[in-house]
Amino acid sequence: MKHAHWLHTLGGSGRRLAAYAAGELSPADRDRVASMVAACRGCRRTVDGYRQAAAALRGWPRVGLTAEEAAAFVPEVNRRIDRGRAVSPRPVRPGLREVVWDHPRLSVASAFTAILLLIGLTLSQVQMWGLSGTTGRNGVEIISVDVDEDTSVMVFQPPGTALKVIWVFEDRSI
Amino acid sequence: MPGPEGRADDRTLVEQAARGDREAFGALVQRHQDRIFNLAYQVVRNREDALDVAQEAFVKAFASLPSFKGEASFTTWMHRIVVNLAIDCLRRRRRGDPTTYDDRLAVPEDGAQNLAAPDDPETALETRQVRSLLSRGIESLPPAHRAVLVLREIEGLSYDEIARAVGCSLGTVMSRLFYARRKLQKVLRPNLDDLR
Numbered sequence: 001m002k003h004a005h006w007l008h009t010l011g012g013s014g015r016r017l018a019a020y021a022a023g024e025l026s027p028a029d030r031d032r033v034a035s036m037v038a039a040c041r042g043c044r045r046t047v048d049g050y051r052q053a054a055a056a057l058r059g060w061p062r063v064g065l066t067a068e069e070a071a072a073f074v075p076e077v078n079r080r081i082d083r084g085r086a087v088s089p090r091p092v093r094p095g096l097r098e099v100v101w102d103h104p105r106l107s108v109a110s111a112f113t114a115i116l117l118l119i120g121l122t123l124s125q126v127q128m129w130g131l132s133g134t135t136g137r138n139g140v141e142i143i144s145v146d147v148d149e150d151t152s153v154m155v156f157q158p159p160g161t162a163l164k165v166i167w168v169f170e171d172r173s174i
Numbered sequence: 175m176p177g178p179e180g181r182a183d184d185r186t187l188v189e190q191a192a193r194g195d196r197e198a199f200g201a202l203v204q205r206h207q208d209r210i211f212n213l214a215y216q217v218v219r220n221r222e223d224a225l226d227v228a229q230e231a232f233v234k235a236f237a238s239l240p241s242f243k244g245e246a247s248f249t250t251w252m253h254r255i256v257v258n259l260a261i262d263c264l265r266r267r268r269r270g271d272p273t274t275y276d277d278r279l280a281v282p283e284d285g286a287q288n289l290a291a292p293d294d295p296e297t298a299l300e301t302r303q304v305r306s307l308l309s310r311g312i313e314s315l316p317p318a319h320r321a322v323l324v325l326r327e328i329e330g331l332s333y334d335e336i337a338r339a340v341g342c343s344l345g346t347v348m349s350r351l352f353y354a355r356r357k358l359q360k361v362l363r364p365n366l367d368d369l370r
Contacts, residue, residue, distance in 0.1 A: 015348075018355045049359035053311075056304045057327035057358075063215045064208050069225060073207045074200045077232045081196075098316045101353055102346055 017043060021050030184248040192239040199239075203232050206249065210256050216324040217260035218267075219313060227263050231256040246338065253331070253339040257321045264317035304362065311361035315354050322347055323354040 019025050020033040037043045065073060100107040139159030146153045152169040184205075190198035210231060215224035234255050235242075242251060312320055318340070325331045325339060336347045 014356065015352050018352050018359070022355070045363060046359060049363040050355055052304065053308060053355065053358040053362050054327055056301070056308050057323075059301075060216070060305075060328050062212045063221075063224075065211050065225075069211075070207065073211075073229065074203050077203055077229050077236075078196065078200070080229060080233045081236050098318055101316060102318070102342075102349060104349070 017046055018050055021047045022054060185244060188239060188242060188244070188248055191236065192242065199236055202248070206252060207232075209249070210252055213253065213324070213329060214256050214260050216328050217257065217317075217321050218263050219309075223263050223267070224260075227256060227259045231259050234259070250335060250338065253325070253329075253335075254341065257325065257339050258341070261317040261321050264320070268317070307361055308358055311358045314361075315357060318342075319350045319354040319357075322350040323358075326351055 016025065016029065016033050017037075020030060020037070025033060037047055064070075141157045141159075143155040143157060143164065144153075145155075150171040154167045154169075155164055156167070157164050184202065187198045187202045187205075191202055207228065211224055211228040214227040214231070215221065218224050218227060231252060235252060238255075242248075312323070315323065321340060322336055325336045326333075331339065333344055333347050333351075337344050340347065
Protein backbone atom coordinates (compact mmCIF):
# COMPACT_ATOMS: atom_id res chain seq x y z
CA MET A 1 0.00 0.00 0.00
CA LYS A 2 1.32 3.40 -0.94
CA HIS A 3 1.53 5.85 1.96
CA ALA A 4 0.90 9.55 1.41
CA HIS A 5 3.44 11.27 3.63
CA TRP A 6 1.63 14.59 3.70
CA LEU A 7 -1.38 12.86 5.29
CA HIS A 8 0.85 11.83 8.18
CA THR A 9 1.99 15.37 8.82
CA LEU A 10 -1.46 16.89 9.27
CA GLY A 11 -3.05 17.83 12.62
CA GLY A 12 -2.94 15.06 15.23
CA SER A 13 -0.75 12.80 13.09
CA GLY A 14 1.84 15.56 12.69
CA ARG A 15 1.87 16.11 16.44
CA ARG A 16 2.26 12.39 17.07
CA LEU A 17 5.20 12.27 14.66
CA ALA A 18 6.93 15.11 16.55
CA ALA A 19 6.16 13.54 19.93
CA TYR A 20 7.41 10.17 18.63
CA ALA A 21 10.72 11.71 17.60
CA ALA A 22 11.02 13.30 21.06
CA GLY A 23 10.24 9.96 22.77
CA GLU A 24 7.18 11.44 24.46
CA LEU A 25 4.55 8.89 23.37
CA SER A 26 2.96 6.12 25.42
CA PRO A 27 4.19 2.61 24.49
CA ALA A 28 0.96 1.83 22.61
CA ASP A 29 1.08 5.05 20.55
CA ARG A 30 4.81 4.63 20.03
CA ASP A 31 4.33 1.20 18.43
CA ARG A 32 1.53 2.51 16.22
CA VAL A 33 3.59 5.47 15.00
CA ALA A 34 6.70 3.28 14.61
CA SER A 35 4.90 1.02 12.16
CA MET A 36 3.61 4.07 10.28
CA VAL A 37 7.13 5.53 10.10
CA ALA A 38 8.56 2.20 8.95
CA ALA A 39 6.22 2.25 5.95
CA CYS A 40 6.66 5.92 5.05
CA ARG A 41 9.98 7.28 3.77
CA GLY A 42 8.92 10.92 4.12
CA CYS A 43 7.93 10.30 7.75
CA ARG A 44 11.37 8.83 8.44
CA ARG A 45 13.02 11.96 7.08
CA THR A 46 10.70 14.15 9.15
CA VAL A 47 11.50 12.15 12.29
CA ASP A 48 15.23 12.41 11.48
CA GLY A 49 14.85 16.19 11.20
CA TYR A 50 13.10 16.39 14.57
CA ARG A 51 15.75 14.20 16.19
CA GLN A 52 18.66 16.11 14.74
CA ALA A 53 17.20 19.43 15.88
CA ALA A 54 16.58 18.06 19.37
CA ALA A 55 20.11 16.60 19.59
CA ALA A 56 21.67 19.89 18.51
CA LEU A 57 19.56 21.82 21.02
CA ARG A 58 20.49 19.44 23.85
CA GLY A 59 24.14 20.09 23.12
CA TRP A 60 23.65 23.83 22.76
CA PRO A 61 26.51 25.56 24.59
CA ARG A 62 25.59 27.40 27.74
CA VAL A 63 26.45 31.06 27.80
CA GLY A 64 27.99 32.46 30.94
CA LEU A 65 28.77 35.92 32.21
CA THR A 66 32.27 37.23 31.68
CA ALA A 67 34.28 37.82 34.87
CA GLU A 68 33.67 41.53 34.46
CA GLU A 69 29.90 41.12 33.99
CA ALA A 70 29.71 38.69 36.91
CA ALA A 71 31.50 41.11 39.23
CA ALA A 72 29.25 44.00 38.25
CA PHE A 73 26.02 41.97 38.35
CA VAL A 74 25.00 42.25 42.03
CA PRO A 75 25.97 45.94 42.33
CA GLU A 76 23.88 46.72 39.24
CA VAL A 77 20.88 44.82 40.62
CA ASN A 78 21.23 46.72 43.91
CA ARG A 79 21.54 50.01 42.05
CA ARG A 80 18.33 49.31 40.14
CA ILE A 81 16.50 48.33 43.33
CA ASP A 82 17.63 51.56 45.00
CA ARG A 83 16.61 53.56 41.95
CA GLY A 84 13.13 52.11 42.30
CA ARG A 85 13.08 50.20 39.07
CA ALA A 86 11.29 47.39 40.85
CA VAL A 87 8.15 48.40 39.04
CA SER A 88 8.66 46.63 35.76
CA PRO A 89 7.30 48.04 32.51
CA ARG A 90 3.81 46.94 31.55
CA PRO A 91 3.93 43.55 29.85
CA VAL A 92 3.62 43.68 26.10
CA ARG A 93 0.50 41.88 24.92
CA PRO A 94 0.90 39.07 22.41
CA GLY A 95 0.25 39.91 18.77
CA LEU A 96 -2.64 38.50 16.76
CA ARG A 97 -0.38 36.01 15.00
CA GLU A 98 0.77 34.54 18.31
CA VAL A 99 -2.77 34.25 19.61
CA VAL A 100 -3.83 32.49 16.40
CA TRP A 101 -0.86 30.11 16.55
CA ASP A 102 -1.50 29.30 20.19
CA HIS A 103 -5.18 28.55 19.71
CA PRO A 104 -5.64 27.41 16.09
CA ARG A 105 -8.99 25.65 16.66
CA LEU A 106 -10.42 28.57 18.60
CA SER A 107 -9.26 30.95 15.86
CA VAL A 108 -10.88 28.90 13.10
CA ALA A 109 -14.09 28.64 15.14
CA SER A 110 -14.10 32.42 15.75
CA ALA A 111 -13.54 33.17 12.07
CA PHE A 112 -16.33 30.75 11.11
CA THR A 113 -18.71 32.33 13.64
CA ALA A 114 -17.87 35.81 12.34
CA ILE A 115 -18.60 34.74 8.76
CA LEU A 116 -21.92 33.16 9.80
CA LEU A 117 -22.84 36.33 11.69
CA LEU A 118 -22.02 38.45 8.66
CA ILE A 119 -24.10 36.25 6.35
CA GLY A 120 -26.99 36.28 8.85
CA LEU A 121 -26.93 40.06 9.18
CA THR A 122 -26.80 40.52 5.40
CA LEU A 123 -29.72 38.14 4.87
CA SER A 124 -31.80 39.86 7.54
CA GLN A 125 -31.14 43.24 5.89
CA VAL A 126 -32.16 41.88 2.50
CA GLN A 127 -35.35 40.45 4.01
CA MET A 128 -36.17 43.70 5.78
CA TRP A 129 -35.51 46.12 2.94
CA GLY A 130 -35.69 43.95 -0.16
CA LEU A 131 -32.97 43.63 -2.77
CA SER A 132 -33.76 47.00 -4.41
CA GLY A 133 -33.18 48.76 -1.11
CA THR A 134 -36.41 50.83 -1.34
CA THR A 135 -39.05 48.12 -0.94
CA GLY A 136 -40.08 47.39 2.62
CA ARG A 137 -40.90 44.00 4.17
CA ASN A 138 -44.64 44.63 3.54
CA GLY A 139 -43.98 45.26 -0.18
CA VAL A 140 -44.51 49.03 -0.06
CA GLU A 141 -42.22 50.65 -2.61
CA ILE A 142 -40.93 54.11 -1.83
CA ILE A 143 -40.69 55.92 -5.14
CA SER A 144 -39.32 59.26 -4.06
CA VAL A 145 -38.64 61.42 -1.03
CA ASP A 146 -38.13 65.19 -1.32
CA VAL A 147 -37.26 67.18 1.73
CA ASP A 148 -37.61 70.94 1.65
CA GLU A 149 -37.21 73.56 4.36
CA ASP A 150 -40.84 73.51 5.49
CA THR A 151 -42.36 70.69 3.40
CA SER A 152 -41.47 67.06 2.76
CA VAL A 153 -43.09 64.93 0.07
CA MET A 154 -42.97 61.15 -0.10
CA VAL A 155 -44.40 59.13 -2.96
CA PHE A 156 -44.97 55.44 -2.41
CA GLN A 157 -46.79 52.54 -4.02
CA PRO A 158 -48.69 49.92 -2.00
CA PRO A 159 -48.11 46.31 -3.12
CA GLY A 160 -50.27 44.83 -5.88
CA THR A 161 -51.72 48.14 -7.09
CA ALA A 162 -50.87 50.78 -9.64
CA LEU A 163 -51.91 53.40 -7.09
CA LYS A 164 -49.29 55.95 -6.12
CA VAL A 165 -49.76 57.66 -2.76
CA ILE A 166 -48.37 61.11 -2.15
CA TRP A 167 -47.76 62.14 1.43
CA VAL A 168 -47.06 65.77 2.12
CA PHE A 169 -45.64 66.81 5.50
CA GLU A 170 -45.93 70.50 6.29
CA ASP A 171 -44.48 72.50 9.11
CA ARG A 172 -47.48 74.49 10.34
CA SER A 173 -45.54 76.41 12.91
CA ILE A 174 -44.24 78.69 10.15
CA MET B 175 20.26 21.32 39.28
CA PRO B 176 20.63 22.17 42.95
CA GLY B 177 20.31 19.30 45.42
CA PRO B 178 18.16 19.29 48.58
CA GLU B 179 20.87 21.14 50.48
CA GLY B 180 20.98 23.84 47.82
CA ARG B 181 17.23 24.28 48.01
CA ALA B 182 17.34 24.57 51.81
CA ASP B 183 20.01 27.23 51.49
CA ASP B 184 17.94 29.05 48.93
CA ARG B 185 14.93 28.97 51.22
CA THR B 186 16.89 30.44 54.12
CA LEU B 187 18.32 33.17 51.92
CA VAL B 188 14.87 33.87 50.45
CA GLU B 189 13.38 34.23 53.95
CA GLN B 190 16.14 36.59 55.01
CA ALA B 191 15.92 38.59 51.77
CA ALA B 192 12.13 38.84 52.09
CA ARG B 193 12.72 40.57 55.44
CA GLY B 194 14.87 43.11 53.61
CA ASP B 195 18.31 41.55 54.14
CA ARG B 196 20.16 42.84 51.06
CA GLU B 197 23.25 40.79 51.83
CA ALA B 198 21.24 37.56 51.74
CA PHE B 199 19.62 38.70 48.50
CA GLY B 200 23.05 39.46 47.06
CA ALA B 201 24.17 35.92 47.88
CA LEU B 202 21.05 34.56 46.21
CA VAL B 203 21.68 36.63 43.09
CA GLN B 204 25.31 35.57 42.94
CA ARG B 205 24.33 31.92 43.18
CA HIS B 206 21.81 32.07 40.31
CA GLN B 207 23.03 34.90 38.10
CA ASP B 208 24.87 32.72 35.58
CA ARG B 209 21.99 30.29 35.10
CA ILE B 210 19.44 33.08 34.82
CA PHE B 211 21.63 34.98 32.37
CA ASN B 212 22.02 31.85 30.24
CA LEU B 213 18.25 31.29 30.15
CA ALA B 214 17.64 34.94 29.22
CA TYR B 215 20.30 34.70 26.52
CA GLN B 216 18.85 31.55 24.99
CA VAL B 217 15.50 33.30 24.60
CA VAL B 218 16.56 36.82 23.56
CA ARG B 219 19.80 35.74 21.81
CA ASN B 220 21.51 39.05 22.39
CA ARG B 221 24.08 39.54 25.13
CA GLU B 222 23.16 43.10 26.07
CA ASP B 223 19.43 42.37 26.24
CA ALA B 224 20.05 39.14 28.16
CA LEU B 225 22.08 40.98 30.79
CA ASP B 226 19.36 43.60 31.16
CA VAL B 227 16.61 40.96 31.36
CA ALA B 228 18.54 38.91 33.94
CA GLN B 229 19.21 41.93 36.17
CA GLU B 230 15.64 43.16 35.82
CA ALA B 231 14.40 39.69 36.76
CA PHE B 232 16.27 39.87 40.08
CA VAL B 233 14.97 43.38 40.71
CA LYS B 234 11.43 42.15 40.13
CA ALA B 235 12.10 39.09 42.30
CA PHE B 236 13.28 41.28 45.15
CA ALA B 237 10.09 43.33 44.97
CA SER B 238 7.96 40.18 44.91
CA LEU B 239 9.84 38.19 47.57
CA PRO B 240 7.32 38.92 50.34
CA SER B 241 4.62 37.25 48.22
CA PHE B 242 6.82 34.26 47.35
CA LYS B 243 5.09 31.34 49.07
CA GLY B 244 7.84 28.80 48.51
CA GLU B 245 5.49 26.30 46.85
CA ALA B 246 7.88 26.09 43.91
CA SER B 247 11.65 26.26 44.21
CA PHE B 248 13.33 29.64 43.90
CA THR B 249 14.78 28.49 40.56
CA THR B 250 11.35 27.63 39.11
CA TRP B 251 9.97 30.94 40.36
CA MET B 252 12.89 32.79 38.76
CA HIS B 253 12.33 30.88 35.52
CA ARG B 254 8.85 32.33 35.37
CA ILE B 255 10.03 35.89 35.97
CA VAL B 256 12.93 35.77 33.53
CA VAL B 257 10.98 34.03 30.76
CA ASN B 258 8.17 36.58 30.95
CA LEU B 259 10.63 39.47 30.87
CA ALA B 260 12.50 37.88 27.97
CA ILE B 261 9.26 37.41 26.01
CA ASP B 262 8.36 41.06 26.67
CA CYS B 263 11.82 42.12 25.54
CA LEU B 264 11.41 40.19 22.27
CA ARG B 265 7.94 41.59 21.66
CA ARG B 266 9.18 45.12 22.22
CA ARG B 267 12.05 44.43 19.86
CA ARG B 268 9.69 43.09 17.20
CA ARG B 269 7.53 46.18 17.50
CA GLY B 270 10.14 48.49 16.24
CA ASP B 271 13.21 48.63 18.46
CA PRO B 272 15.95 47.61 16.04
CA THR B 273 18.49 45.31 17.64
CA THR B 274 21.45 43.55 16.13
CA TYR B 275 21.55 39.84 16.77
CA ASP B 276 24.55 38.38 18.46
CA ASP B 277 25.37 34.94 17.12
CA ARG B 278 28.51 34.48 19.14
CA LEU B 279 27.92 31.87 21.79
CA ALA B 280 30.78 33.15 23.88
CA VAL B 281 32.18 32.09 27.23
CA PRO B 282 30.84 28.54 27.67
CA GLU B 283 30.46 27.60 31.31
CA ASP B 284 32.89 25.17 32.87
CA GLY B 285 31.68 21.62 32.57
CA ALA B 286 28.79 22.59 30.35
CA GLN B 287 27.73 20.20 27.65
CA ASN B 288 29.33 21.68 24.57
CA LEU B 289 29.42 20.30 21.07
CA ALA B 290 31.53 23.17 19.84
CA ALA B 291 34.81 21.36 20.02
CA PRO B 292 34.61 17.86 18.52
CA ASP B 293 37.99 16.44 17.58
CA ASP B 294 36.96 15.52 14.04
CA PRO B 295 37.04 18.67 11.84
CA GLU B 296 34.27 17.29 9.60
CA THR B 297 31.98 16.74 12.59
CA ALA B 298 32.86 20.19 13.90
CA LEU B 299 31.87 21.74 10.58
CA GLU B 300 28.63 19.77 10.50
CA THR B 301 27.82 20.85 14.07
CA ARG B 302 28.49 24.47 13.18
CA GLN B 303 26.26 24.24 10.11
CA VAL B 304 23.42 22.64 12.06
CA ARG B 305 23.75 25.25 14.81
CA SER B 306 23.75 28.09 12.35
CA LEU B 307 20.58 26.77 10.69
CA LEU B 308 18.89 26.18 14.02
CA SER B 309 19.91 29.60 15.25
CA ARG B 310 18.12 31.20 12.33
CA GLY B 311 15.14 28.92 12.88
CA ILE B 312 14.93 29.85 16.57
CA GLU B 313 15.16 33.55 15.79
CA SER B 314 12.22 33.29 13.41
CA LEU B 315 9.95 31.80 16.11
CA PRO B 316 7.39 33.95 17.92
CA PRO B 317 8.68 34.91 21.43
CA ALA B 318 6.36 32.64 23.41
CA HIS B 319 7.17 29.64 21.19
CA ARG B 320 10.87 30.32 21.50
CA ALA B 321 10.64 30.44 25.28
CA VAL B 322 8.81 27.10 25.48
CA LEU B 323 11.33 25.47 23.14
CA VAL B 324 14.29 26.73 25.19
CA LEU B 325 12.74 25.59 28.46
CA ARG B 326 12.03 22.11 27.09
CA GLU B 327 14.94 21.33 24.80
CA ILE B 328 17.77 23.31 26.37
CA GLU B 329 16.76 23.63 30.03
CA GLY B 330 15.12 20.19 30.10
CA LEU B 331 12.00 21.24 32.05
CA SER B 332 8.91 19.02 32.14
CA TYR B 333 5.68 20.12 30.45
CA ASP B 334 4.21 20.87 33.88
CA GLU B 335 7.16 23.02 34.91
CA ILE B 336 7.02 24.91 31.61
CA ALA B 337 3.28 25.55 32.03
CA ARG B 338 3.98 27.00 35.49
CA ALA B 339 6.97 29.01 34.27
CA VAL B 340 5.20 30.52 31.29
CA GLY B 341 1.83 30.80 33.02
CA CYS B 342 -0.26 28.95 30.46
CA SER B 343 -2.09 25.65 30.15
CA LEU B 344 -0.47 22.30 29.41
CA GLY B 345 -2.28 22.23 26.06
CA THR B 346 -0.82 25.59 25.07
CA VAL B 347 2.67 24.36 26.01
CA MET B 348 2.21 21.27 23.83
CA SER B 349 0.87 23.35 20.97
CA ARG B 350 3.70 25.90 21.13
CA LEU B 351 6.30 23.17 21.38
CA PHE B 352 4.87 21.34 18.39
CA TYR B 353 4.92 24.45 16.19
CA ALA B 354 8.45 25.32 17.33
CA ARG B 355 9.75 21.80 16.70
CA ARG B 356 8.05 21.62 13.33
CA LYS B 357 9.56 24.92 12.31
CA LEU B 358 13.08 23.78 13.24
CA GLN B 359 12.56 20.43 11.55
CA LYS B 360 11.50 22.22 8.37
CA VAL B 361 14.53 24.50 8.56
CA LEU B 362 16.84 21.54 8.96
CA ARG B 363 15.25 19.01 6.67
CA PRO B 364 16.40 20.28 3.26
CA ASN B 365 19.94 20.26 4.58
CA LEU B 366 19.88 16.81 6.12
CA ASP B 367 21.08 15.08 2.97
CA ASP B 368 23.71 17.73 2.29
CA LEU B 369 25.13 17.34 5.75
CA ARG B 370 25.36 13.57 5.50
